[in-house]
Amino acid sequence: MKIIVMMKQVASKDAILRISKDGTWIEEGDLSFEVNESDGYALEEALRVREKLGGEVLVCAMGPQRAKSVIKDALARGADRAIHIVGDNLTHLSPYAAASALAEAIRDEQPDLIMTGLQSDDYGYAQTGVIMAELLGMPHATIVIEVDASGDKLRVKRELESGWYQWYSMPTPALLTIQSGISQIRYATLKGIMAAKKKEIKEVVPPAEIVGRPSHQRLKRVYLPQKTKQTQLLGNGDAKAGAVALAERLHVEARVI
Amino acid sequence: MSNGILVFIEHRNGAVSKTSLEAIAAAQSLGSQLQQQVSAVILGVDPDAMAQGIAAYDLAKVVSASNAKLASYTPDGYTDAVEKVVRQLDPQLVVMSHTYLVRDFGPKLAARFEKSLISDCIRTQVAEGSVTFTRRIFLGKLDADVVSDGKAPVFVTFQSGAYRPDQAVKGSGAPIEKREVEVGEIRMSPEPPFQEVKQAVDLSKAEIIVAIGRGIKSKENIALAQKLADVLGGDIAASRPICDAEWLPIDRQIGSSGQTVAPKLYIALGISGAIQHLVGMKNAGTIVAINKDPEAPIFDIADYGVVGDLFEAVPVLTEEIKKIKGLS
Numbered sequence: 354m355k356i357i358v359m360m361k362q363v364a365s366k367d368a369i370l371r372i373s374k375d376g377t378w379i380e381e382g383d384l385s386f387e388v389n390e391s392d393g394y395a396l397e398e399a400l401r402v403r404e405k406l407g408g409e410v411l412v413c414a415m416g417p418q419r420a421k422s423v424i425k426d427a428l429a430r431g432a433d434r435a436i437h438i439v440g441d442n443l444t445h446l447s448p449y450a451a452a453s454a455l456a457e458a459i460r461d462e463q464p465d466l467i468m469t470g471l472q473s474d475d476y477g478y479a480q481t482g483v484i485m486a487e488l489l490g491m492p493h494a495t496i497v498i499e500v501d502a503s504g505d506k507l508r509v510k511r512e513l514e515s516g517w518y519q520w521y522s523m524p525t526p527a528l529l530t531i532q533s534g535i536s537q538i539r540y541a542t543l544k545g546i547m548a549a550k551k552k553e554i555k556e557v558v559p560p561a562e563i564v565g566r567p568s569h570q571r572l573k574r575v576y577l578p579q580k581t582k583q584t585q586l587l588g589n590g591d592a593k594a595g596a597v598a599l600a601e602r603l604h605v606e607a608r609v610i
Numbered sequence: 611m612s613n614g615i616l617v618f619i620e621h622r623n624g625a626v627s628k629t630s631l632e633a634i635a636a637a638q639s640l641g642s643q644l645q646q647q648v649s650a651v652i653l654g655v656d657p658d659a660m661a662q663g664i665a666a667y668d669l670a671k672v673v674s675a676s677n678a679k680l681a682s683y684t685p686d687g688y689t690d691a692v693e694k695v696v697r698q699l700d701p702q703l704v705v706m707s708h709t710y711l712v713r714d715f716g717p718k719l720a721a722r723f724e725k726s727l728i729s730d731c732i733r734t735q736v737a738e739g740s741v742t743f744t745r746r747i748f749l750g751k752l753d754a755d756v757v758s759d760g761k762a763p764v765f766v767t768f769q770s771g772a773y774r775p776d777q778a779v780k781g782s783g784a785p786i787e788k789r790e791v792e793v794g795e796i797r798m799s800p801e802p803p804f805q806e807v808k809q810a811v812d813l814s815k816a817e818i819i820v821a822i823g824r825g826i827k828s829k830e831n832i833a834l835a836q837k838l839a840d841v842l843g844g845d846i847a848a849s850r851p852i853c854d855a856e857w858l859p860i861d862r863q864i865g866s867s868g869q870t871v872a873p874k875l876y877i878a879l880g881i882s883g884a885i886q887h888l889v890g891m892k893n894a895g896t897i898v899a900i901n902k903d904p905e906a907p908i909f910d911i912a913d914y915g916v917v918g919d920l921f922e923a924v925p926v927l928t929e930e931i932k933k934i935k936g937l938s
């Protein structure tokens with residue numbers, strides 16, 4: 354089975370975000386980056402399917418050269434080879450444009466299965482995988498938490514709202530978007546890191562007609578959310594003093610203890 | 611020329627879902643500001659009875675689109691059916707709720723029009739006939755204003771809670787347009803939805819909840835939060851990653867894929883406040899957040915906040931509460 358995992362590099366979860374001068378994005382200069390959380394689980398799931406059924410796992414990432422760190426990490430964890438769609442101005446592509454570029458980059462590989470994370474931690478569109486499936490003519494399932502690829506049809510467990518679940522079967526090739534937290538992600542071993550150095554990373558350039566097309570959704574402004582509640586911040590940065598004040602407020606003011 | 615707003619109605623077990631009323635409220639609000647009529651579409655084998663219910667709202671019409679292949683939800687079936695209706699009505703805007711079901715087929719639908727959704731919006735602003743959509747980015751840390759350029763239709767989904775169901779305006783009975791829609795091959799076959807083993811813990815009646823998130827760092831540290839919960843006579847609960855890691859059982863999970871609670875006191879320790887968590891606890895009476903990141907979205911809905919290390923704050927808080935309660 355040939356599986357391609359789509360992986361995106363995003364700002365680290367605990368990075369302090371500063372809004373850029375023109376107010377339309379964040380300062381990326383000194384930002385730390387990491388792999389999008391659910392994409393990491395997509396890779397883990399792909400590696401597990403390969404361990405059971407054999408085959409090959411490719412990773413595909415799009416972004417500037419710094420996105421190589423995501424690719425190298427995936428290769429160290431056990432992916433076999435990689436495709437890097439390189440470009441400096443791809444951050445603001447609409448999900449449709451991004452999915453188009455990704456679909457073109459992997460179309461000739463003819464995978465049996467494509468796995469993506471269920472949404473990205475930066476834009477949070479939750480669409481790229483589904484649109485890719487449509488562009489490649491594949492069936493798909495989203496918010497997948499279990500994959501059974503051993504039969505002649507693919508069977509996947511999807512999460513629904515409030516504790517409900519549902520199994521779907523579909524023919525391959527298919528695309529799955531994977532939910533975070535569904536397994537334990539393996540670490541890269543030293544051996545894996547050494548082996549990764551010899552693995553192929555193919556660089557491709559996205560088609561100009563895709564990235565050059567004006568976006569149908571344009572980001573005008575980025576800003577801090579307005580607070581909906583008046584929060585009383587206690588302790589002024591001193592956690593212990595804050596805790597003392599908090600106990601007092603909960604007792605005297607909120608009267609909940 | 612494209613005209614009007616089309617709102618998509620979702621249903622489960624023969625009942626229209628509450629989020630669809632939120633979508634109607636969103637569409638009506640945009641409709642009155644843009645001076646556009648709002649129509650609704652509902653799908654199924656025989657959705658006429660549910661269409662009747664929807665027709666009570668102030669709408670230009672309700673399209674009741676039927677096909678035997680729409681008996682249960684599949685992305686193939688729903689995409690085909692809604693696409694047909696959109697092409698026929700040619701609306702300016704298609705409005706949907708950002709539910710799991712819409713997340714599953716909405717992007718496929720928009721892709722048929724060479725577009726994507728403006729997804730998970732929290733509010734809109736209309737000026738001179740054009741709409742600015744606001745969505746949360748970076749896991750709730752920032753807001754982004756988005757405009758749509760290019761041709762109609764614009765596909766937009768709204769976050770649950772962006773509008774209230776009771777904001778949907780009733781009308782004098784909208785006409786129902788019954789129509790059989792064409793649906794192509796369905797490639798995926800669904801099995802019946804199910805719930806995992808019955809939940810042992812019901813937190814919906816808990817008065818005090820101490821909830822932990824990834825900031826708790828390790829399973830051993832949960833004892834610290836448990837002590838606080840014990841002193842308060844409250845229950846322990848958690849964000850999803852804690853239950854995924856099996857540090858606490860799944861029936862302690864709060865949020866869109868866990869339990870919905872409304873205690874009189876909710877103390878969030880090391881929880882960032884992602885929307886999927888907030889929907890499960892935002893109706894709590896008093897919300898407390900202890901988090902070392904001053905920009906964590908949990909502070910947006912907290913009544914009291916302590917910015918700092920929970921490992922410093924929690925033992926002190928526990929001791930102080932003991933004193934208040936005369937336990938020490």
Ligand SMILES: Cc1cc2nc3c(=O)[nH]c(=O)nc-3n(C[C@H](O)[C@H](O)[C@H](O)COP(=O)(O)OP(=O)(O)OC[C@H]3O[C@@H](n4cnc5c(N)ncnc54)[C@H](O)[C@@H]3O)c2cc1C
Pocket residue numbers: 366471472496822823824825826848849850851852863864865866867868869879880881882883884885886887890900901902903906918919920921
């Ligand atoms: C479809 C879907 C369904 C979901 N369903 C749910 C759900 O039902 N429930 C749910 O909770 N999530 C759900 N999620 C996941 C959700 O999006 C978040 O990923 C999750 O809630 C984050 O959990 P967290 O706040 O514990 O972790 P993080 O987001 O990692 O936050 C950890 C926080 O701890 C703080 N922290 C770290 N160390 C300390 C310290 N020493 N002292 C104080 N603070 C500290 C950090 O500043 C940070 O704010 C769902 C996601 C999706 C996509």
